Amino acid sequence: MGFEKFGRISFTAQTKVAAFVDHLERGEVVASRCTQCGARYFPPRADCYRCLSDKVVLEPIQGTGRLVSFTTANYAPTGFEADVPYTLAMAEFDGLKVFGRMSKEVPEQELAVGLPVRLKVVRMPDGQLSYEFVKA
Amino acid sequence: MAKDVAIIGVGQSAFVRGYEGSIRELAFEAFREAMADAGITVKDIDASVICSAPEYDKQRSPSGLIAEYLGLNPQPTFCLETICSSSSMGLRAGYSLIKSGLHDIVVVLGFQKMSEISSADSQERMGRGADIMWESPFGTMMPAYYAMHARAHFARYGTTEKDLALIRVKSAKYGALNEKAVYRKGLNLEQVLTSEYISTPLKKFDCCANADGASCLILARAEKAKEISQKPVWILGLGAASAPMTLTGREDLTGLSCAREAARQAYAMAGVGPKDIDVAEVHDCFTIAELMAYEDLGFAEPGKGAELIREGETYVEGRIPVNVDGGLLSKGHPIGATGGSQIRTIVLQLRGEAGPVQVKGAEIGLVHNIGGVGIYGAVTILGR
Ligand SMILES: [Zn+2]
Numbered sequence: 001m002g003f004e005k006f007g008r009i010s011f012t013a014q015t016k017v018a019a020f021v022d023h024l025e026r027g028e029v030v031a032s033r034c035t036q037c038g039a040r041y042f043p044p045r046a047d048c049y050r051c052l053s054d055k056v057v058l059e060p061i062q063g064t065g066r067l068v069s070f071t072t073a074n075y076a077p078t079g080f081e082a083d084v085p086y087t088l089a090m091a092e093f094d095g096l097k098v099f100g101r102m103s104k105e106v107p108e109q110e111l112a113v114g115l116p117v118r119l120k121v122v123r124m125p126d127g128q129l130s131y132e133f134v135k136a
Numbered sequence: 137m138a139k140d141v142a143i144i145g146v147g148q149s150a151f152v153r154g155y156e157g158s159i160r161e162l163a164f165e166a167f168r169e170a171m172a173d174a175g176i177t178v179k180d181i182d183a184s185v186i187c188s189a190p191e192y193d194k195q196r197s198p199s200g201l202i203a204e205y206l207g208l209n210p211q212p213t214f215c216l217e218t219i220c221s222s223s224s225m226g227l228r229a230g231y232s233l234i235k236s237g238l239h240d241i242v243v244v245l246g247f248q249k250m251s252e253i254s255s256a257d258s259q260e261r262m263g264r265g266a267d268i269m270w271e272s273p274f275g276t277m278m279p280a281y282y283a284m285h286a287r288a289h290f291a292r293y294g295t296t297e298k299d300l301a302l303i304r305v306k307s308a309k310y311g312a313l314n315e316k317a318v319y320r321k322g323l324n325l326e327q328v329l330t331s332e333y334i335s336t337p338l339k340k341f342d343c344c345a346n347a348d349g350a351s352c353l354i355l356a357r358a359e360k361a362k363e364i365s366q367k368p369v370w371i372l373g374l375g376a377a378s379a380p381m382t383l384t385g386r387e388d389l390t391g392l393s394c395a396r397e398a399a400r401q402a403y404a405m406a407g408v409g410p411k412d413i414d415v416a417e418v419h420d421c422f423t424i425a426e427l428m429a430y431e432d433l434g435f436a437e438p439g440k441g442a443e444l445i446r447e448g449e450t451y452v453e454g455r456i457p458v459n460v461d462g463g464l465l466s467k468g469h470p471i472g473a474t475g476g477s478q479i480r481t482i483v484l485q486l487r488g489e490a491g492p493v494q495v496k497g498a499e500i501g502l503v504h505n506i507g508g509v510g511i512y513g514a515v516t517i518l519g520r
Contacts, residue, residue: 078260
């Protein structure tokens with residue numbers, strides 16, 4: 001339990017990486033690193049497929065990333081209608097790609113592939129936790 | 137070029153909005169046509185592979201029901217699902233069942249009644265077509281994912297919204313000629329370019345039409361095929377691959393790695409290259425998907441796909457005609473039936489039975505069918 005606090009709507013309560021949410025509480029977005037072979041993963045994983053180890057640690061993603069792509073959705077699946085329009089985006093941070101939403105504070109005309117961004121944890125009015133991209 | 141397994145019968149229901157019948161009757165429409173085409177009876181069939189994306193089915197375990205209605209008991213049957221590429225993967229399974237020596241004649245039946253569930257249910261399920269732990273919580277949907285590929289392609293290669301619109305104009309031209317297509321109105325460039333944004337930069341007319349439909353393929357071992365069929369079409373090459381479901385696991389967003397890998401395998405197995413393909417059906421669930429397919433299949437170099445459509449090379453009279461049946465964009469996209477419909481189109485082309493869109497002298501054809509946003513890729517090469 002615990003993971004259901006992640007995102008506008010969560011579809012999963014149980015995962016071995018539920019501590020991701022505890023890190024969000026502390027203002028951090030974390031990736032996993034395998035302590036056996038050093039492989040890093042985002043989204044974080046409880047298991048390393050490269051060496052089959054389950055000895056992983058969660059570490060904050062820091063610094064500046066760059067937008068790989070983005071899109072502004074004018075339609076939404078059930079439960080997300082109130083957010084429309086919203087911008088989905090992917091950014092790369094030191095070799096790790098992160099998927100999420102762009103902050104509504106960034107004007108659409110400033111969005112561009114390659115734009116420097118950083119991660120910011122957000123708490124929604126109903127207490128749900130997530131993260132978004134803001135301009136670096 | 138081994139000629140071990142042939143397609144001896146093809147059938148397709150009309151693709152329509154709101155089919156007025158049950159899934160069993162929908163499936164039967166494609167089956168009846170394929171059986172008449174092959175000129176066989178149910179006793180000749182050894183097994184069936186039923187292809188469907190179960191999130192749209194109310195019926196659980198549809199293969200049992202469909203096999204019963206088609207009269208295919210007590211032969212073995214099973215369901216195969218890789219979302220939108222289900223019936224191409226069904227062809228792969230059917231080919232394997234025959235090539236292994238288990239069976240002589242196998243039916244591959246794909247169907248989807250997209251209107252089976254309510255629009256609200258459909259909207260709800262749509263959001264869970266992505267990684268439900270890490271991407272669905274942001275409110276993802278299919279058009280958004282393909283839109284992100286379009287944006288990445290634009291940024292890297294200078295492709296434009298107009299290039300994508302040209303693909304839809306071509307699709308609409310041929311869709312209007314296809315009696316089984318759901319969208320049969322022609323569209324001009326301005327109509328496409330001024331349609332509303334669904335997920336930027338993709339607009340309404342960059343997205344495929346929703347439809348109910350079924351498709352059916354009948355496969356046979358070589359000896360049987362030659363005995364039964366006047367015009368067998370041979371399965372020359374099969375390729376299949378997968379890629380990470382989460383977008384963050386992808387190397388780049390300017391193409392689909394599963395398509396490139398499946399194409400590599402299919403070309404190698406058939407012993408042909410992109411230049412040998414006379415006519416192709418590609419998975420154009422969105423206009424950008426067709427553009428990426430040009431490049432992933434080697435019809436154009438990476439980044440040069442837009443030139444093909446700008447120069448009209450993918451029209452019937454062009455260098456490499458693509459989706460001259462209207463494609464998913466105009467024909468409609470009943471998930472489980474789509475691959476079989478694409479394969480049927482190529483079979484008709486290779487037999488010289490494609491009517492007003494016949495590509496003269498077509499001998500080798502290719503089908504590119506993708507499941508999800510590049511999760512599953514299937515490429516099939518067929519020949520006379
Ligand atoms: Zn490891």
